[in-house]
Amino acid sequence: MSKILIIADHQDGRLNPAVAKCVAAAAAIDGAQIDIAVLAEDPASVAGEAAKLEGVARVLAVSNPANAQPIAQVQAPQIAKLADGYSHVFGPSTTFGKDLMPCVAALLGVAQVSDVMSVESSHVFTRPIYAGNAIVTVEAPAGQTVVATIRAASWQAVGNGGSAAVETASVDAELPTHTRYVELRQGKSDRPDLASAPRVVSGGRGVGSKENFEVIYKLADRLNAAVGASRAAVDAGYVPNELQVGQTGKIIAPELYVAVGISGAIQHLTGIKDAGTIVAINKDADAAIFEVADIGLVGDLFKILPELEAALD
Known part of the structure; x- marks a missing residue:
């Protein structure tokens, strides 16, 4: 059985829709047990939202003031600790995931599989290369944790009919001090979000x-x-x-x-x-x-x- 940990991408107390697509990718692996980790200063609302995703067994809520902002170098050591016992660690191919997951892979000493488009088996995936002009099949080494980012555009999101248990998780990880949050600059718009709009x-x-x-x-x-x-x-x-x-x-x-x-x-x-x-x-x-x-x-x-x-x- 594959135990898969999905790292939740969220902002302003809302779960990124790409997480539901990560769950769909994880569910494509036979016999998968799927958990979601929510790292935040107060993860309650996001964890509750994640618990509703179909196919999710547990949601691990990690509360830490250091997680108030999604800094990859701060969250990666915590995720590396959480990954103990999991065969796979997935994150979405969003800005968040592309920043975070390589750090997780480095701490676990494994190569990352990027932009997974389909699942052939527990360790075999397809991904695009040459600006999407070719699709390559890659096989992750057996016996190592598979760290991957999921190409959200290639997957249909799972529904919200789940009722997973939400568990408080504590992580004893040494957090770096060389990286700190300064500010977030982003455009504001009343229009639908480009990444998820129909x-x-x-x-x-x-x-x-x-x-x-x-x-x-x-x-x-x-x-x-x-x-x-x-x-x-x-x-x-x-x-x-x-x-x-x-x-x-x-x-x-x-x-x-x-x-x-x-x-x-x-x-x-x-x-x-x-x-x-x-x-x-x-x-x-x-x-x-x-x-x-x-x-x-x-x-x-x-x-x-x-x-x-x-x-x-």
Whole structure:
């Protein structure tokens, strides 16, 4: 039997939806017993939320003032201690997980398996390479703890019908003092979160300017969608970099993805390959985005978008 510990990604007392997708990946391993560890200053609310995830046996709540902020170098020694007796330690491929899990792997003296897309067996997984152009099968050494990050876009989240026990856990680990929390800077928006939104409208270089990007925001608001952007649009200063979709931005899997004025560079397509329906709007009929689009509209976006909004009325 595989004993799997999932590290909860959370912020402001809310569990990141990617954790439910980690549970789905863990459940794909035959005979898995799945526990979730919540490290926080006060883990009660997040632990309660995690306990509702289907397939979870236990939630370990680790309360420590040092965990008030998710600092990888502070949490990794605690997780390495918690990992004793577990065959696998999973974390989401979010900013949190990508920062934390390599530290955990280093402390456990094992190599990390990154961006798990599917589970072949308890120690065999698939993951993307070459910006998603190829999928490789990797096998973790038997007899060692498997530390992995889970590519959230490749998994369907489990439901909330669980009722796991929440247990208080104490960890005796020496915490480093060379890393400290200073401040958190992040953009504020009333729009849906780009990483988890079921609908996303993204703009590219073809939008033309920061001022013109307003047409993207308007359509997104009509669809109750999150707003994204290509790297070209971000580099041109149209939008902040937290909206970037692609290999060097966010990897997303919305039900609907609307790409407006985006040519379809491979780095961008990597970020949307798991989207349900892709709609492309571009005046260049030969744009690469049309090769992956389910629906393509060739024309001037500044004429097509008002027509779409009128149709929505």
